[in-house]
Amino acid sequence: MDYLIEFWPILKRLIKYVTPWKKTLILAFFFLLGGSISEVLGPILISYFINNILSQHQLHLKLTLIIVFVFLTLQIISVFLNYFQSILFNKIAVRVINKLRKDAMNAALNQPINQFDCQPIGQIISKVTNDTEAIKDLYDTVIPSLFKSITLIFMILFAMFTLEWHMAIIATFIFPLIITIMLVYQYYSTPLLRKVRYYLANINNKFNEIINGINIIQQFGQQKRFKKNIEYTSHLHYQARMKILRLDSFLLRPLLSLISALVLCSFIFLFSYCTVGFFKVGVLYAFITYLGRLNEPLITITVQQSSLQQAIVAGERVFFFIDSPRQKYGKKNKILTNGSIDIKNLSFNYEKSKKNTLFNINVHIPSKSFVAFVGHTGSGKSTLANLLMGHYPIKNGQIYLDKKPINSISHYILRKHILIVQQDPIILSDTFFNNIALGRKVSEEEVWKILKTVHLLKLVKSMPKGIYSVLREEGNDLSIGQKQLLSIARILVMHPKILILDEATSNIDSGTERLIQKTLSFIQKNSTLVVIAHRLSTVVKADFIVVLKQGRIIEIGTHNQLLRKKGVYWKMYKFQLFKC
Incomplete structure (x- = not known):
């Protein structure tokens, strides 16, 4: 029966x-x-x-x-x-x-x-x-x-x-x-x-x-x-x-x-x-x-x-x-005008874990500022990035974008105005043009300008078919740094109000890191930058740095302020200098 x-x-x-x-x-x-x-x-x-x-x-x-x-x-x-x-x-x-x-x-x-x-x-x-x-x-x-x-x-x-x-x-x-x-x-x-x-x-x-x-x-x-x-x-x-x-x-x-x-x-x-x-x-x-x-x-x-x-x-x-549950988003389709972020009393734990990953996070990030979140592995940095992207529902506390709760904002607006560059970017087995456009309406002229901005112009011009050269599976014919620059080029098609970089510079050489920093300076003119970083040299010029430890904020300040405190950030920075 x-x-x-x-x-x-x-x-x-x-x-x-x-x-x-x-x-x-x-x-x-x-x-x-x-x-x-x-x-x-x-x-x-x-x-x-x-x-x-x-x-x-x-x-x-x-x-x-x-x-x-x-x-x-x-x-x-x-x-x-x-x-x-x-x-x-x-x-x-x-x-x-x-x-x-x-x-x-x-x-x-x-x-x-x-x-x-x-x-x-x-x-x-x-x-x-x-x-x-x-x-x-x-x-x-x-x-x-x-x-x-x-x-x-x-x-x-x-x-x-x-x-x-x-x-x-x-x-x-x-x-x-x-x-x-x-x-x-x-x-x-x-x-x-x-x-x-x-x-x-x-x-x-x-x-x-x-x-x-x-x-x-x-x-x-x-x-x-x-x-x-x-x-x-x-x-x-x-x-x-x-x-x-x-x-x-x-x-x-x-x-x-x-x-x-x-x-x-x-x-x-x-x-x-x-x-x-x-x-x-x-x-x-x-x-x-x-x-x-x-x-x-x-x-x-x-x-x-x-x-x-x-x-x-x-x-x-x-x-x-x-029939499995879909990600729930809000219904507000009003565009984000400035890209300010307010994180208030935010705590978070994953569904299969009873232990919190984040505890009572409170941060105000002004529009078009450059803020960095740093900390040891497991401190909650990437979890925070996923929450800012709207990938997980927020149950305790709130994140406000342009003073609107993130849970009330539609999926369309979130994907239009908040973008992320991840540690391991996904490169399609397709042309350079299609890897940048990703189905969006963009002209060849604009793609060439973007390639110049991200310092990939010389590389693409050296390829047999230029922007129509086909990349191998997972971009195996590109270096890790070139993949990251290509992933940033995708971002510039949309001009997001908020750009998140999740450990985007952790696996690249110092030369490529400088190129990325130049590109970020250009992006910051129109976008709020949130950088999740393990390599501290990337965040030296940040407007302020948030130091996380085991899901809690333990220090906030500029690079120089945190060095003067001689706390956790100072130890991390000195360790990386000594390691270099």
Whole structure:
């Protein structure tokens, strides 16, 4: 009963995806129905031939030729109709899966950032690829097969009762047994199929981790350990698949074939014990033929249970992902005019952590100022940057942008006026132009000006196709510093009111750092700069520096003021000078 409660809502929702193509679906069903009728009429013609021509030992050539012609015509019609219905169902399936994948990707693009913190990327990829592919079978295989099988069963039963109702009643005894087998199969297969989908997603996730971290794995000689890890996960998937195969092998075709054989034996006994002439030979032939054909759709229905179950389980996973909560933003679409920031009594902890990452943060950042947040690893700097971007909902305290609570500002305004340059910028395998424009309307002339501003003009001009030169995957043909300058170039297309640099200078050389500082001086004319820094040389010229330790503000002041205090900042600065 619990299974049915879970089964029907998901199946209904999957079927609703076909609604835009219902006319094509109806046409496909008509072709399928026509093909099924053509198949069922064949044995009736042969039965007529046996009873009225062959058993009479009289050759009616004209009638025989008509029967042969009609029989062959029915078979040809059946072939063509089945071909066309198969094409139509596959077209519908591909379109539906495209729509489902778009919905899944839209859900991924609108997921709160915290959702990516708690679920592996490989699991998400598996939902968008493998799970939707399993659902595809529902539309191009399961639904057509079930409809065709059910149609054939009803037509065969109708033909049986028309020919001989005594034998037809015996044939119907097969149905309660089949229904029992199907229910037992559903009960045992559902948890196994859930495990299969989970293990498959785990395999994808582990492959994703291995490929992304292949340099580290090879550098530290961890190939055997990761090989064993993937082998273990693959073995779990193999065991779950084998359990399903054993269940299929026992409950499906062999058991159904045995039941059909018992019904056939009943026909033979009935035919043997009845008086001569009670049953005609042609009728027996038709029943034996129909029983064989009845056996096949029954087996098909039961076999398709496996595909149906997989589609339902996959649909359950995909819909859970699609229905997962979206990041909530405000509704205020008024543009930010100056870029001032006020952080008041802000405390924050991640969902799976009871311990606070930030404690009672209070800072006023004037418009077009340059403020730096510094501190040791784990002090809460990057968490603060994510909160300023609006990536996480604020529950304790508040952040005000232009004196408006950040929770009240729309997603459009946040993304338009607040931008971030991260420690590891994402570079697309695309042209320089597209990496800067990112789909936004910007002219070639403007891109060249931006490249000059970020000191990449010489590099781009040296490339064979200039701004239309294609960069390699992850920008592997650029240095780390060039990647950072390129990520800043993207920023200059939009002229944000607030620009956040999250450890953007931590992995670059001193020469590139000076170039970035020059660029930031240009940006500061129109934007408020919030720099999260580990390298203190980047923030020497900041209007004021906020020192964090274990999520708390322990010092605030300019570079010189903090050095005179000889506190935590002074120790950090002296350590870096000594290290250099």
